Structure formats: C-alpha cells, structure tokens
Amino acid sequence: MHSSAKQTQAYDFKTRDIKVLRKLLPYLLKMRARVIWATLFLIAAKLANVAVPVVLKEIVDSLDQTNVLMILPLGMLFAYGALRLASSLFNELRDAIFAKVRYHAMHLIALGVFKHLHTLDLSFHLDRRIGGITRDIDRGTQSVSTLLSIFVFNIIPSFFEICLVIGLLWINYDSFFALISLLTVVFYIALTLAITTWRMKYRYQMNDMQSEANTNAVDSLINYETVKYFNREDFEVNRYDNTMARWEDVATKSFTSMTALNFIQGAVIALGVTVILITAAQGVVDQNLSLGDMIMIQALLLQLFMPLGSLGIVYRQIKHNFIDMNNMFDLLDQTPKVSNEQGAPALKVTQGRVEFNQVSFAYPGKNKVLKDISFTIEPGQKIAIVGQSGSGKSTLAKLLFRFYDVSSGSILIDGQDIKTHQQHSVQTAIGVVPQDTVMFNESIYYNIAYGKQDAS
Structure with a gap:
C-alpha cells in the first residue's frame, strides 16, 4: 500500500498555493454579496481605528493649553469613545457577516471531496489507507476555515492599516518617521518569511508522522480481533510509540526554532520604535512637535506594529494550512481509472443474459x-x-x-x-x-x- 505523497518534498508557492487559492475562490464567489459587505465593514473599522490616535492628539494638545474651554476636550473625549465603539462594532459586524461564507465554504468543500471519493474506483481505495485519507480531509476542511479567517481578519486588515498609518505619518510629519516605519515593516516581514520558510521542513515532517501514527492507530483498532488472535498488542503499541517519539523530536525542534524567530522579530520592532521615539522626543524638545504629536506617533506605532507581532504566527498558519489544503485538494485531483465514456447510455436490462x-x-x-x-x-x-x-x-x-x-x-x-x-x-x-x-x-x-x- 502506498500513502499520500510525502510532504517533505520541495514546496513551490507559485504552483501549489496558487492552485489552492484558485480552487477556493469559486466557493467565496457563491456568496459574493456577503464578501463585499464584510470588506466594507473591515474598511470602516480600520478607518475608525486609525482616527483614534488623531483624536487623542487633539485631546492632549487641548489639555496642554491653559486657556481652553472644557467643552472642547470633553467633545474630543466623546469622539474618542465613539471611534473606539465604532471600530469594535464594525469588526463584529464583519465577523458576523463573514461567518456564513466561511462555514458554507467548509460545507461545500467537504461535501465535494466526500462525493469525489465515492466516484473513484476500487483500486484507489484498496491502495490507500483510510486513516490517512480521513486525516487529510479533516485537516483540509479545518484549514479552509482557518485560512479564510486569517485573510479576512488578519492579513487584509493589517495591510490596510499599515498603509493608513504610514500614510498619516508621511502627510502629517517628517518623512523620516514614515521611512523608518516602512523599513522596519519591510525588514520584519522579510526576516519572518525567510526564517518561517526554513522552519517549514519541520512542519512537513510532523504532518507525515502524525498521519502515519493516525493511520497505524486506525488500522490497529479496525483489526482489533486479529491483533488479539496473534497477541500483538505490544507490537502495535510499540509501533505507535516509535512514530510518536519521532514526532515529538521534530515538534520540539519546531518549537525551539520558533522561540528564536520570536526574539528576532521583537528585536526588529524594538529597534524601529526606539529610533522613531527618540526622534519624536527630540522634536518635542526642539518645539517642532507638540506633546500631542508625540502621543499620536506613539499610538500610531502601536497600531502599526501590533499586527506585525502576530505576523510570524499568521504566516506559519498560512503555510501550514496551505499544506493541509493541498493534501485535501490532491484527493480531488485523483481521476477514476474506471469511468463513463462521453455520452454513455444507461444499461437497459430486459432478460438478464x-x-x-x-x-x-x-x-x-x-x-x-x-x-x-x-x-x-x-x-x-x-x-x-x-x-x-x-x-x-x-x-x-x-x-x-x-x-x-x-x-x-x-x-x-x-x-x-x-x-x-x-x-x-x-x-x-x-x-x-x-x-x-x-x-x-x-x-x-x-x-x-x-x-x-x-x-x-
């Protein structure tokens, strides 16, 4: 028996990941109205979120002056709260609208794979191990939900917010702030992608070993009587233990390399923020910037780098989910060896000769x-x-x-x-x-x- 293609082979984003996206897109277009509304709510939420530091600057500058009526900062404070509330509301509306899209896509894809498996010939099912197939389907359908969530709730909002923040810094302040912010983002993303891609070999191996362990366990339990007849319980347990021990070793390497990546990411962000804040503080001392400007820049940096803080995890999840979805969609690429000819008629039985x-x-x-x-x-x-x-x-x-x-x-x-x-x-x-x-x-x-x- 042969199992599904090994995942330790070289992984080509341009061929396999784009193929997955093309197969996933039709399921989203089935509910395009909800996708459009979710996108509009996303934009509204990010606009409200980026406007918060601007209002905060006005509040600080107003309070920093002694001869201003209290009605102005009070109005700004209400505006601050309203923007926070609007951002939260639009985010929740986006989530609620897109939930149907996500789960409907999971439903249709799982149904399509299950239906396709029943169209394949007997030799396919005899040559494959059912435990591995069910594991690929389970991981693949869950990856559909996760991948859609990542793109709609992480990648697209983060990219849009980064553009807004850098644009605000460029328009309102010295281009140096926008340039340092942009360089920090680019350097952070480049390091994250490079190191995470290097670490993916551990994920491939973990998936292979997990599928092997799952397949062995299912086969062993299905053939429970045979195992008992031959008194091979210890053999089955040891076989499962050996596979899980190899999985444990690779999983440990994967986690330790992740901690190194997290430190490098933190160092890049810390360096960029420090340079910008030192420059902004000097601007306040030189009276080129107000205290409100300093607060606004700091708040914008928080909004800029907070999404980046999870980029490593998000990118790893994307790659992991692409792998799992590729395994599932590979099942859809299987063609039956026994199939109907084009325009084949139905058999009409009259006598039964x-x-x-x-x-x-x-x-x-x-x-x-x-x-x-x-x-x-x-x-x-x-x-x-x-x-x-x-x-x-x-x-x-x-x-x-x-x-x-x-x-x-x-x-x-x-x-x-x-x-x-x-x-x-x-x-x-x-x-x-x-x-x-x-x-x-x-x-x-x-x-x-x-x-x-x-x-x-």
Whole structure:
C-alpha cells in the first residue's frame, strides 16, 4: 500500500498555493454579496481605528493649553469613545457577516471531496489507507476555515492599516518617521518569511508522522480481533510509540526554532520604535512637535506594529494550512481509472443474459489473473464457479460489477457491452451478497434497509 505523497518534498508557492487559492475562490464567489459587505465593514473599522490616535492628539494638545474651554476636550473625549465603539462594532459586524461564507465554504468543500471519493474506483481505495485519507480531509476542511479567517481578519486588515498609518505619518510629519516605519515593516516581514520558510521542513515532517501514527492507530483498532488472535498488542503499541517519539523530536525542534524567530522579530520592532521615539522626543524638545504629536506617533506605532507581532504566527498558519489544503485538494485531483465514456447510455436490462467474451484481466502491476475467459449465463440460470484461491473467482464478480474494466475482451448484459454504458446503471441492475458481511456502525434497521431505504 502506498500513502499520500510525502510532504517533505520541495514546496513551490507559485504552483501549489496558487492552485489552492484558485480552487477556493469559486466557493467565496457563491456568496459574493456577503464578501463585499464584510470588506466594507473591515474598511470602516480600520478607518475608525486609525482616527483614534488623531483624536487623542487633539485631546492632549487641548489639555496642554491653559486657556481652553472644557467643552472642547470633553467633545474630543466623546469622539474618542465613539471611534473606539465604532471600530469594535464594525469588526463584529464583519465577523458576523463573514461567518456564513466561511462555514458554507467548509460545507461545500467537504461535501465535494466526500462525493469525489465515492466516484473513484476500487483500486484507489484498496491502495490507500483510510486513516490517512480521513486525516487529510479533516485537516483540509479545518484549514479552509482557518485560512479564510486569517485573510479576512488578519492579513487584509493589517495591510490596510499599515498603509493608513504610514500614510498619516508621511502627510502629517517628517518623512523620516514614515521611512523608518516602512523599513522596519519591510525588514520584519522579510526576516519572518525567510526564517518561517526554513522552519517549514519541520512542519512537513510532523504532518507525515502524525498521519502515519493516525493511520497505524486506525488500522490497529479496525483489526482489533486479529491483533488479539496473534497477541500483538505490544507490537502495535510499540509501533505507535516509535512514530510518536519521532514526532515529538521534530515538534520540539519546531518549537525551539520558533522561540528564536520570536526574539528576532521583537528585536526588529524594538529597534524601529526606539529610533522613531527618540526622534519624536527630540522634536518635542526642539518645539517642532507638540506633546500631542508625540502621543499620536506613539499610538500610531502601536497600531502599526501590533499586527506585525502576530505576523510570524499568521504566516506559519498560512503555510501550514496551505499544506493541509493541498493534501485535501490532491484527493480531488485523483481521476477514476474506471469511468463513463462521453455520452454513455444507461444499461437497459430486459432478460438478464450475461456473456463473458474472451475476457482477460490483470490487476495494476501484476500478472494476468484471467486469460481469454468465455462463458454465458442464461436468464434464470444458476451457476457456481469453482477454483483454487487466487484463480480469479472474485475477480469475475468485480469485473461484472465494473469495479474494474477488462484488459481485453468484453462483458455483455443482454447484448450490451457494460464498458460502454453508465457505470451506475450497471451496478444498479446487479444485486450482490458479499463474501464478507460488512455492517455499518448504525442500527439494525439502518443496515437492513440500506440497499433500499424506501422499502416497507
């Protein structure tokens, strides 16, 4: 059995991440009105937020003068509170409006992947380990929600706010303040992206090991009786423990490298803020700036660098979620080996005559199981196929049911080649009593009525 493609391969943003964004965009456009409203509320919230330091400057400058009526600072104080309230209100409205978009996208994507998995042929499901697939789907759908939240609630607002703050500094003060702020932001982002990209190898390895551990655990528990029959509990526990031990080692390296990144980020911000505040303080001493200007610059810097404080975490989450979503969307890229021809008609069964004509078949990568097999089953006839294990008895049933297509020859039902007819219509016309009784983890009624749920 082979597992999903290893994530430790080189990760190319331009090819894989952009592919994810293109696949994600149609789900957002299904609710474009909500996306537009959420964007408008976002802009309103940031405009109100950036206006707060401006009002704060006016309050400080008003209080710094002795011959000003108290009505002015009182009005500014009310304006300060109103802007704070407006910023909070618009943020909450944005969140509420966008919630439907986020969860609807999760719903549609999860449904699409689940539906697609049922269109794939039997060989795909036999070659894959279900534990790994379910883990990829779970991580992928959760990543949809996380990624949308990051872009709408972090990246876009932060970028917009940074532009507003630097613009205010450039317009109202010496260009030196805006230039130092811009250089600090650029340097901070460049370092964060470079170091985080280097650290991603640990995330790839963690995902591989977590999927391996999850797959082993699911396989072990599904085959509980087999484990007991052979007294292999210790083997299963040790196998799981070895995988988790390797995961623990890589996770520790990932966390320690993150602490180094956090220190570097803090140092860059501290340096930029210190240079700007020293310059601003000197401006106050030289009476080129007022005390209110000093307060406004400091408040703007807080609003500028606060989003940057979480940029490292946000960027790591983006990369992590792109990885997880790529694994899920890779499932959608899988194409069935058994598919309907373009415009294939539905099979019409009148009598139920089955013919195998010179049928040969080999499983992928293996020798032929069947070679030039021919026989006919007349309507109402009962036959038994006898042979040693591995001679191809079960394969005949799988070919008739179109789990696989024949390598050569043809299978006819009432003179119709099943390969040229819709797979669903072929399978609907055939009733199967499997050799191994498989039960869903549901009620007895659910299992009995599963084949025809409208039966009474």
